[in-house]
Structure formats: C-alpha cells, structure tokens
Amino acid sequence: MQETAEARQPLLDVRGLSKSFAALRALDQVDFTLRAGEIHALLGENGAGKSTLIKVITGVLARDAGTVSLDGKEIVPRSAKEALTAGIATVYQEVNLLPNLSVAQNLYLGRQPTRFGIVRDGEMKRRAAELLAGYDLHIDVAAPLGSYSVAIQHVVAIARAVDLSARVLILDEPTASLDRHEVEMLFRTMRGLAARGIGIVFVTHFLDQVYEISDRITVLRNGRLIGERMTSALPRLDLIHMMLGRELSETTEERAVHEKSAAAPCASFTNFGKRGYIAPFDLELRHGEVVGLAGLLGSGRTETARLVFGAERADSGTASVEGKPIRLHSPRDAVQHGFGYCPEERKTDGIVAELTVRENIVLALQAKRGIAKPLSRREQDEIAARFIKLLDIRPPDPERPIGLLSGGNQQKALLARWLATEPRLLVLDEPTRGIDVGAHAEIIRLIRELCERGLALLVISSELDEIVAYSDRVVVLRDRAHVGALDEHAIGVPSILAAIAADDAARIAEEA
Amino acid sequence: MRRPSPVMITALVFVAGFVICSLQFPNFASTRVVANLLTDNAFLGVVAIGMTFVIISGGIDLSVGSVIGFSTVFVALTTEKLGLPPLLAFAILLVLCAAFGAAMGAVIHVFDMPPFIVTLAGMFLARGISFLMSTESTPITAPLYSAVSDFGIALPGGGRLTAIALIMLAVVAFGSILLHFTRFGTNVYAMGGNRTATALMGVEIGSMTVRIYMLSSVLAGLAGIVFSFYTAAGYSLSAVGVELDTIAAVVIGGTLLSGGQGTAIGTFIGVLIQGLIQTYINFDGTLSSWWTKIATGVLLFAFIALQQGMVRLAGRSRAIRAGGVT
Numbered sequence: 001m002q003e004t005a006e007a008r009q010p011l012l013d014v015r016g017l018s019k020s021f022a023a024l025r026a027l028d029q030v031d032f033t034l035r036a037g038e039i040h041a042l043l044g045e046n047g048a049g050k051s052t053l054i055k056v057i058t059g060v061l062a063r064d065a066g067t068v069s070l071d072g073k074e075i076v077p078r079s080a081k082e083a084l085t086a087g088i089a090t091v092y093q094e095v096n097l098l099p100n101l102s103v104a105q106n107l108y109l110g111r112q113p114t115r116f117g118i119v120r121d122g123e124m125k126r127r128a129a130e131l132l133a134g135y136d137l138h139i140d141v142a143a144p145l146g147s148y149s150v151a152i153q154h155v156v157a158i159a160r161a162v163d164l165s166a167r168v169l170i171l172d173e174p175t176a177s178l179d180r181h182e183v184e185m186l187f188r189t190m191r192g193l194a195a196r197g198i199g200i201v202f203v204t205h206f207l208d209q210v211y212e213i214s215d216r217i218t219v220l221r222n223g224r225l226i227g228e229r230m231t232s233a234l235p236r237l238d239l240i241h242m243m244l245g246r247e248l249s250e251t252t253e254e255r256a257v258h259e260k261s262a263a264a265p266c267a268s269f270t271n272f273g274k275r276g277y278i279a280p281f282d283l284e285l286r287h288g289e290v291v292g293l294a295g296l297l298g299s300g301r302t303e304t305a306r307l308v309f310g311a312e313r314a315d316s317g318t319a320s321v322e323g324k325p326i327r328l329h330s331p332r333d334a335v336q337h338g339f340g341y342c343p344e345e346r347k348t349d350g351i352v353a354e355l356t357v358r359e360n361i362v363l364a365l366q367a368k369r370g371i372a373k374p375l376s377r378r379e380q381d382e383i384a385a386r387f388i389k390l391l392d393i394r395p396p397d398p399e400r401p402i403g404l405l406s407g408g409n410q411q412k413a414l415l416a417r418w419l420a421t422e423p424r425l426l427v428l429d430e431p432t433r434g435i436d437v438g439a440h441a442e443i444i445r446l447i448r449e450l451c452e453r454g455l456a457l458l459v460i461s462s463e464l465d466e467i468v469a470y471s472d473r474v475v476v477l478r479d480r481a482h483v484g485a486l487d488e489h490a491i492g493v494p495s496i497l498a499a500i501a502a503d504d505a506a507r508i509a510e511e512a
Numbered sequence: 513m514r515r516p517s518p519v520m521i522t523a524l525v526f527v528a529g530f531v532i533c534s535l536q537f538p539n540f541a542s543t544r545v546v547a548n549l550l551t552d553n554a555f556l557g558v559v560a561i562g563m564t565f566v567i568i569s570g571g572i573d574l575s576v577g578s579v580i581g582f583s584t585v586f587v588a589l590t591t592e593k594l595g596l597p598p599l600l601a602f603a604i605l606l607v608l609c610a611a612f613g614a615a616m617g618a619v620i621h622v623f624d625m626p627p628f629i630v631t632l633a634g635m636f637l638a639r640g641i642s643f644l645m646s647t648e649s650t651p652i653t654a655p656l657y658s659a660v661s662d663f664g665i666a667l668p669g670g671g672r673l674t675a676i677a678l679i680m681l682a683v684v685a686f687g688s689i690l691l692h693f694t695r696f697g698t699n700v701y702a703m704g705g706n707r708t709a710t711a712l713m714g715v716e717i718g719s720m721t722v723r724i725y726m727l728s729s730v731l732a733g734l735a736g737i738v739f740s741f742y743t744a745a746g747y748s749l750s751a752v753g754v755e756l757d758t759i760a761a762v763v764i765g766g767t768l769l770s771g772g773q774g775t776a777i778g779t780f781i782g783v784l785i786q787g788l789i790q791t792y793i794n795f796d797g798t799l800s801s802w803w804t805k806i807a808t809g810v811l812l813f814a815f816i817a818l819q820q821g822m823v824r825l826a827g828r829s830r831a832i833r834a835g836g837v838t
Contacts, residue, residue, distance in 0.1 A: 081714055096712050098705035100772035105698055110714045118693045160713075 009072070011036040011199040012057070012088070012168050017066030019056055026052040028223045029066070034168060034199040039190055041214035041231070042203045043243060048220040050203055054170055058083040058090050070168065089161030093173040095153040097160070099146025104128035106145050107160050135159055135189050151182030155189050162193060169193065170201040175209055187213050207236060219243055263288045265323070266456035267339070267425050269308065272317035278303040279481035280316050285425055285456040290447060292471030293460045294496050300480035301460040302344060305427045308458060309341040310334040321424070335368050340418030342411070344429040344460070350414050353403030357393065358384035360402045360413050365420040387416035391446060408439025415446065425456045432466060444470050464493045518766030518819065519778040525764075525811070526781050529788050537795045543671030545791060550677035553787040555580065555739040557680040557780060559754065560761045561687035562731030564779040567762050568691070569724050570704040570771030571627035575616065575634035576732040577754035579609060581747070582642040583736020588650035588746020598656040606733050612638070613729025617722035631725075635755065642748035649747035652740060660741050676738045683731065688776040700724060704771025760808055761786055764815050785811065 012034040019027040027049045034040050044050050055061040057068055059077030067074055070086055077083035080090065097106045104125045105112070112119045113127070128141040135155050145153055154174050161169060171190070175183045190200055190213060202214055210217060210231065217234055219226040219242040226242045263286035273280030278300045285291055293301040306312045308319075310328045319328045321337050328334060331341070343350055351360055362380045369375070375383075384398040391412040393405070402413055411431060418426055431447070432440045447470045451457055461467050467474060474491050476484040476499035484499035534541035550557075559576050566573045583605055590601040612634065620630045664672035691697040699720050702710040711717045740746055759769075765782030767774025789807045793799045 080712055084714070096706075096709040098702050098709055098713075098772075100705035101698065101701055105702075109698060109702055109710075110695065112695055112698065114695065118689070119695060119698065121693070 009036075010034065010069075011071060013067075013069040013072075014053075014057065015067045015069075017053065017056060017068070018064045019052055019061060020064055026223050027056065027063075030220065030223070030225045032057075032218055032225070033228065034201060035216075036167070036197045036199050037194050038215045039194050039200045039202055039213055041210045041217045042201055042220070043210065043217060043239070044220035044226075048243075049223040050220055051172070052223070053220065054090065054172060054201070054203070058088055058170065084161070084164060084166065087166055088168040088170065089164065089166035090170040090172060091154060091157045091161060091174060095150065095157050097145055097153060097157050099153075100144060102142050103132070103139065103145050103148070103156055104141040106156060107131060107141075107163065131159055131163060132156070135192065149182060151178050151185050154178075154186055158189060158193070162198065166198070168199050168201070170203070172203045174202075175204060175206060183209065207239065210239075211236070267308075267319065267321045267337075269319050270317050272307060272314050272319060274303075274307060274312055274315050277312060277480070278307060281475075281482040283308070283475065283482070285458055287424070287454045287456050288451055289472045290451050290457040290459055290470050292467035292474040292491075293458065293477060294464060294467050294474050294499075295477030299477040300482075301477055302429055303480060304475075304477065304482070305341065305429050305458065305460055308334075308425075309339055309427055311341070335364070335421065338422070338424040339427065340364065340421060340423040340425070341427040342414045342418060342429060342431060344433065351402050351410050354401055356399045357388070357402050357405070357413050358398035361387055361398075361416045361420055364417045368421050383420050384416075387413075387419060390419075391416055392442070406439070408443065411439070411443060412446070415443075419450070423455065425458065426450065427458045427460075429460045430462065431459065432461065432463065440466075464496055467491075467496065468493055518773070518815075519775050519781070521818065522764060522766050522778050522781045522785070522815075526785050526788065529785065529792075533788065533792050533795070540795065543667040543669035545671075547667060547671035547673050547677065549784060549787045549791060550680065551674045551742075552790070553783050554674075554676040554680040555735040555742060555751075556754065556757060556761060556786070557783045558683045558738055559732050559735035560758045560765075560779045560783050561683050561776055562728035563755075563758045563762050564687065564765070564767055564774055564776055565691065565700055565724050566627075566728045567759070567767050567769060568704045568771055568774045569700045569720070570707065571620070571721075571724065572631060572759070573616075573634075573725060573728045573732075574628065574631040574755045575612075575638055576728060576735070576758055577751045577756075578635045578638035578642070579612065579729055579732035580736040580739055580751035580754055581749065582638045582645075583609070583733045584740045584743070584746040584750050585642040585645050585650070585748050586746070587737060587740045588652050589645055591652055591654045592650055598654045602737055605737070606730055609729040609733030610726050613726035613732075614722050616729070617725030618718075620725065621718045621721040627725075639748070639752075645748070646746070647748055649745050651745045657741065657744055661744065676741050679734070679738055683734070684776060684780045687779075691776045696720075696723070701772060704768075704773070757786065757808070760812050763819075764808075764811055766815070766819075768819055769816070 010033045012032070014030065014032040017027055017030045017032075018025070030049065030053060032042075032053065042050050042053070052061065056063045059079050059082050062078070069075065070088065075086045077086055077088070083090075098109070101109070107128045108124050113123045114120060125141050132139065132141065132155075135158075137152065137155055137159075139148065139152065145156060148156075158169065158171075174186060178186065187209075190202070194200055202210075204210060214231045216228065217231050217239065218228045219239070221243065266285050266287045268282075268284040270282050271280045272283065281304065283291075283304070293304055295301050303312070307314050310330050310333050313329050319326055326333070326337055328337075334341070352363070355363075358380055361384050362375055365383070366375055381398065387393070388396045388398060393409050393412045393416070402410055405413065415428075415431075428447070432443050444466060447457060447459060451470075451472075459467070459470065468491055471491060472488055474486040474496055475482055476486065476496060486495055486499065530541070539545075559580065563573055563576060586605050586608070587598070587601050590596045590604070591598050596604075616630050616634050619625060620627050660675045663675045665678075666672055691700065699710070699715050702713070702715060703717065703720060707717060736751075739751060743750070761782035762774070762779050763769055763782070764785055765774070765778030765780070767778060786804070786808055790801070790804045793801055793803050
C-alpha cells in the first residue's frame with residue numbers, strides 16, 4: 001500500500017507556505033504533500049505550526065506566501081466554507097456539529113431533500129441511515145446527535161464532510177477524548193476512507209496511534225518543516241528526535257530508582273466508595289510517595305480522584321488524615337485538610353483564562369484563608385514570583401493573562417496554585433495532557449521533586465510510560481473498581497497491562 | 513428527534529388545570545369558555561409564535577409589546593385620520609414591521625450585539641414612536657371592524673369561534689409547519705444549538721438572524737392588528753409588558769430559554785395556560801386579577817426548574833447511551 005501511495009500524484013500539494021503573526025514567524029517556507037489514499041500524520045510539539053498550517057490550508061487564516069494545490073489546481077480558499085467546497089474538510093477535536101439536532105438533520109443540514117419547501121423527513125432518514133451504514137454505523141438517525149458518544153459524533157462529522165465531496169480530510173486531534181474502543185472504531189473509518197482514495201491528515205499527540213494508523217509522517221518544529229518519512233521506516237526514537245530537535249536527556253520511559261525508607265502515612269481511605277460511581281476501595285497515600293492510578297479511559301481513575309478530593313461525596317467508608325478520621329463531604333473540607341486537586345480539563349475546570357498568572361496562583365490560597373483574611377498585594381507578588389521561579393513558568397511575567405501561556409506553563413501555574421496552599425496531598429489528573437514533549441519531561445521531573453520534599457501525590461495518567469516513570473506504587477483500575485496494586489519493584493508497563501488484564505490488556509500489550 | 517416530553521408536561525398541566533376548573537365551576541367545561549379562551553388570547557398566541565422562533569434560535573425579542581402598541585395606533589390613525597382602507601393600512605403596517613425586525617436582526621448580526629440590548633432599544637423606539645403619533649385612545653370605526661367582530665363560527669354548546677381566534681389558529685399551524693418541517697425551521701434549531709458550528713456547516717447566519725427577527729416583528733404587527741380587532745381602538749399604551757407575558761408563555765410551553773429546543777404547539781398551550789388562569793380568576797370573582805401574574809410566576813419558575821432537571825437527566829442518559837453503543 002505504501003509503494004502505491006508513493007507512485008500516486010499528490011492530492012494536496014503545499015509549497016513554500018509562510019505565515020507570520022506580528023514578529024512571530026508561525027510558518028516558514030513549509031512544504032507538505034498529501035497523496036490520495038494515504039493517512040498522513042502531522043506531528044510537532046506545541047507551537048510547531050501544526051494548527052497554523054491547517055488553518056492556512058483551510059482558509060481560516062490568510063497566508064503570507066506560498067501555494068496550495070488540490071489535484072494540481074491551485075486554490076486560495078478564503079473561509080472554511082470555501083475550502084469545503086473545494087474539497088478540503090476539517091473535523092476538530094470538539095465536534096462542530098449540533099447536539100440538539102438529530103443525526104440525520106446534522107448530516108443534511110442546509111441540503112435536506114424537500115418537496116414544496118417541506119423537508120421529506122422519511123427520505124432524509126433513509127438516506128442518512130444508508131450513508132452511515134457505509135461506515136458500519138447502525139444507529140437511530142432520528143435521535144439527537146448529542147445522545148451519542150463522541151466517537152460516533154466524530155464518525156457522523158466525517159460522514160457529512162465526505163458526503164459533501166471532500167477528498168482531503170483533516171482530523172485535528174480526533175482521538176483526544178476517546179477510549180480504546182472508540183479509537184478503533186474511528187481508525188476503521190479512516191482506513192475505509194483511505195481505501196476509497198481520500199487523503200487524510202491526522203494530527204495527534206499520541207505516538208502509538210501514529211504508528212498504528214499512519215502511512216507517512218510529516219514533522220514540523222518551530223514553524224519549519226523538519227522532514228517527511230514513511231512511518232514504517234522511522235523508529236520511534238528518531239521521530240522524537242525530529243520533534244524535539246535535541247537529545248532527550250531525561251527520557252520518560254526510564255524509570256528512576258527512588259531510594260526510600262518506610263514513609264509515614266499521610267491520608268488513608270478505607271472502603272471508600274459511591275454507588276453507581278466507583279466501587280469501594282482502600283487507598284493509602286504516604287508522604288514522599290507518588291501513587292499512580294492506571295487504567296483505561298472510564299475505568300474510574302478520575303472518579304477516584306474526585307472522591308478523594310470530596311468533589312463527589314462518598315456514601316461508604318471512612319477517610320483519615322495523619323491517622324485521624326476526617327469528614328470529607330466537599331472540596332472545601334479537602335482543602336482544609338491540606339488536599340489539592342489539579343483537574344483533567346485544564347481549560348474548563350482549572351485556569352481562569354482572563355486572570356493573570358499571579359491571580360491564578362493565589363486563588364486557592366486565598367480561598368483557603370477565607371474572605372476575611374485577604375492576601376496583601378505584596379504577599380501575592382512574593383508568592384507568584386517564588387513559584388514562577390521554582391517551577392520555571394515562562395514567560396516569567398506574573399501579570400500576563402494565563403490564557404496566553406502555553407499548555408505546559410498553564411499546567412505549572414495550576415500546580416503552583418495548589419503548592420501555594422502548602423498541601424500535604426496533591427491529586428493530579430492527567431498533568432501532561434495536551435502538553436508538548438519537552439514540557440512533559442519537565443512536569444514529570446517536577447512531580448518527582450515535589451515528592452522528594454515530602455508531599456504525597458496521587459497522579460492519574462493515560463500514558464503508562466509516564467506512570468512507570470514517576471510512581472512509587474501503582475493502583476490499577478478496571479470498570480470503576482480498583483483491581484490491583486503494584487509496589488515499587490513490580491512496576492512496569494507489562495505488569496500494569498497484565499493487571500488491567502482480560503481482553504483489553506492483551507490487545508494493548510500487543511501494540512505496546 | 514425533538515424530545516416531546518416538555519410539551520407533554522405542558523399539555524398535562526393544561527388538562528389538569530382545565531379539569532380542576534371544571535370540577536369547581538359547573539359551567540366551565542363548555543365550548544363557550546374554550547372559544548373565549550382562544551379569542552381573549554389570540555393576540556398573545558400570534559406574537560408568542562414569533563417569539564418561539566427567536567428563543568429557539570438562541571435570541572430574545574423584547575420589542576414585541578411595543579410593536580403591538582405601535583401597530584394599534586398606526587392602524588387607528590391611518591384608517592380614522594387618513595381614511596385609508598383597513599386592508600391597505602394592514603399591508604403598510606406589516607411591511608414597516610418587517611423592516612423594523614430586519615433592522616434589529618441586521619444590527620444584532622453585523623455589530624455582533626446581544627439581542628437583549630438591541631431589542632430593548634427597539635422596544636423603547638417603537639413605544640416612543642407610538643406616543644409621538646398619538647397619546648390618546650383612538651376608536652376604530654371602519655366597517656371592516658364591525659364585520660370582523662360580527663363574524664364567528666357557531667360551535668355546538670353556544671361557543672363562537674371568532675375571526676381573531678381563527679387567525680391565531682392559522683398562525684399556530686403556519687408556525688408549526690415552518691418550524692418543524694422546513695429547512696428554515698431546522699436552521700433555527702441549529703443556531704440555538706451552536707451558532708459557530710451552524711455557520712461552519714454552511715448556514716448563512718446573517719440572513720437567518722435577519723429573517724428570524726423579521727418574522728417576530730411581522731407576527732407582532734399581526735398581533736397588533738388582532739389586538740385592534742379585539743379592542744376596536746388604537747392606543748399607545750396598549751400591550752405594555754406583553755413581551756414578558758410572551759416569553760413566559762414560550763417558556764411554559766417547553767422552549768429552552770437558552771435555545772435549541774422547543775415547539776410551536778407547546779407555545780400555543782403555554783398561551784392557553786395563562787388564559788386559563790385568567791379565566792379561573794374571572795369565574796371565581798373574588799380574587800384580584802393580579803393573581804394571574806402570581807400564578808404565572810409560580811408556573812414559570814416550576815417550568816424552568818423542570819427544564820434544568822431534564823437537561824441534567826438528558827446528560828445522564830447520554831452517558832448511559834454512550835456506554836451502550838460502543
């Protein structure tokens with residue numbers, strides 16, 4: 001398949017594309033070639049220029065220089081709609097469809113079959129069902145789109161785009177919020193489309209998925225093209241080198257040996273659980289120890305974290321801190337006992353984008369002290385400066401709105417927010433999600449450092465390598481229950497997979 | 513497709529209310545009461561259908577009460593003072609209303625301003641103009657008016673289906689078809705669901721916004737005509753605060769105030785529920801008519817709470833479904 005793809009003439013040919021934002025050169029003479037019937041991964045760290053490239057190709061942004069040709073004909077789309085008409089469709093991570101309309105209406109919005117101005121509902125549903133059957137999707141097309149999973153919504157979005165005669169399909173991080181089954185379903189769809197001659201650009205942070213599905217890889221770094229390679233001829237390490245452009249001094253795969261004496265327990269939970277949410281579990285968190293929560297998406301990792309932090313109220317079991325039983329009914333209780341929680345959805349649950357870095361950092365501390373004891377501006381400045389230095393937040397400007405920082409630096413500011421409250425226990429939910437590889441390693445280093453200062457950490461991550469890298473113990477979850485625990489000597493990707501067990505584990509192990 | 517449950521609840525409330533009234537007052541369950549209910553609330557029904565489109569599309573139109581007031585004055589002055597034939601006056605009025613609504617829609621879209629502010633300005637503007645034209649109540653004496661008020665389809669049991677009731681029923685039917693069975697209607701839902709996504713899917717948001725507010729203003733103008741039939745007069749102070757009654761009727765009818773969900777028939781029943789409360793108070797005779805407002809307020813609150821609950825429930829069932837399908 002790869003040789004034939006090589007022989008085909010380019011479907012989408014981008015030459016010498018440049019784009020600047022004020023002084024910042026976001027794209028510098030970038031070439032990109034997409035052949036019909038191939039799945040082409042577009043990779044790069046945050047700020048490499050992936051999204052700018054996509055926006056310029058799809059007409060969302062105007063280009064400064066360069067050409068884009070589709071099937072040998074030059075095109076200059078001025079809007080996403082024009083690009084779509086030309087045959088280039090984009091499906092974003094957040095599905096841009098209408099959850100309140102039916103699946104059929106979403107597929108045919110603006111082009112419903114009508115008779116005398118009246119929409120022929122039956123005809124539309126029949127066509128919609130037929131169209132989706134082509135994607136092996138047999139669902140009730142009259143149900144609201146929002147009642148289906150994100151994966152199905154993605155397939156519907158793709159089906160709509162392709163049906164609108166798209167020949168180039170750009171998928172921007174489509175798998176970020178999908179679980180394993182859903183990713184597979186999406187991949188099946190992608191393979192089917194590629195077989196029909198559609199060229200697919202696949203943007204993702206998941207390297208495993210790149211190797212699983214893509215034929216070819218293009219890597220961008222700092223707005224420049226680094227190279228285009230056949231996936232099969234590009235070892236993973238080389239790929240990471242292309243993306244980072246430097247030797248990885250601390251590879252995340254490497255498991256550091258942590259010398260450790262028997263640590264004092266910090267918080268423990270006994271038979272802690274909530275019906276219909278997560279099965280009762282026992283969990284002990286010790287000072288100076290990182291406990292990793294491993295499991296598939298939806299296995300109960302976030303649920304555990306929310307229960308531990310009091311964001312959900314447990315209906316069984318007891319919690320105790322430093323050996324004393326405590327009441328844990330709300331996040332307020334948790335904060336009073338010195339717990340901190342960095343949630344998974346950084347953008348919606350974590351940062352307040354309009355506020356400055358300083359204001360974001362002091363938020364939790366102020367909340368803990370209560371409204372009667374405001375932090376003086378001097379204290380605030382002092383705290384912000386200390387954490388910006390400690391965590392190396394860049395740019396080191398406490399008065400910058402946090403929304404303007406990169407994902408990695410936002411995450412560090414969130415960490416700073418909780419560290420400022422001098423917590424005894426910090427819960428981190430996917431601390432490295434959506435962060436580029438460089439910042440990734442830094443966050444992991446930070447986690448280890450914090451732990452060495454005697455903090456107890458509970459960390460959730462989908463990336464097993466990462467969990468292995470920083471955990472002293474790993475708790476494995478499956479189907480909303482804690483199913484196993486691995487101590488320091490037993491931690492490793494294979495052993496975690498074995499613990500996740502059953503059919504899923506076997507499949508993932510095969511890929512890993 | 514569109515969840516029918518909120519409408520079902522509205523309908524149940526109406527039926528329950530009607531049964532309670534009938535049990536309390538022996539003469540209540542009659543075609544006379546029903547026909548009067550339709551006649552007395554005809555103008556509200558007409559304007560509420562327009563409001564339904566606006567709210568489902570994610571907007572709001574505060575100008576409708578003032579537009580009704582303006583319309584009654586306009587019709588009264590043009591027929592009485594200028595001697596225009598009523599039908600010609602109606603035609604001119606509706607064109608003016610269309611232009612007024614289109615202008616509001618255009619401002620909302622082009623300047624990307626909140627509909628609340630733009631239509632609030634429209635409300636003051638329309639009311640101000642009607643005061644400028646006349647501050648007194650002008651009786652309308654055109655022969656068409658007496659002909660219309662004499663017209664009525666006799667119902668068994670003494671009820672009389674009046675012309676204005678028929679106009680409202682026609683508007684409800686027209687609104688239902690437009691909302692539920694045309695591309696225009698689907699686009700209205702789409703805009704209320706997610707404006708950006710709707711635009712990305714190729715719907716001309718600008719022209720849709722203009723047309724939606726145009727529809728609302730035209731129906732408000734028509735409601736003004738109906739109101740002038742009902743009172744046989746034009747008065748610049750008429751229909752003050754009707755925009756709020758209208759919004760209440762739409763929300764009680766099961767339309768989500770944040771947009772994206774709702775039905776025309778629900779709005780119709782919402783109007784009837786408000787009328788029913790008023791009728792109950794009339795039958796009772798001892799209650800102050802302000803109890804209508806209190807009862808409407810309580811109902812409104814109940815329905816908004818109910819919708820919140822249903823939205824939350826829908827979220828839960830979504831999670832379950834997602835698990836089931838994969």
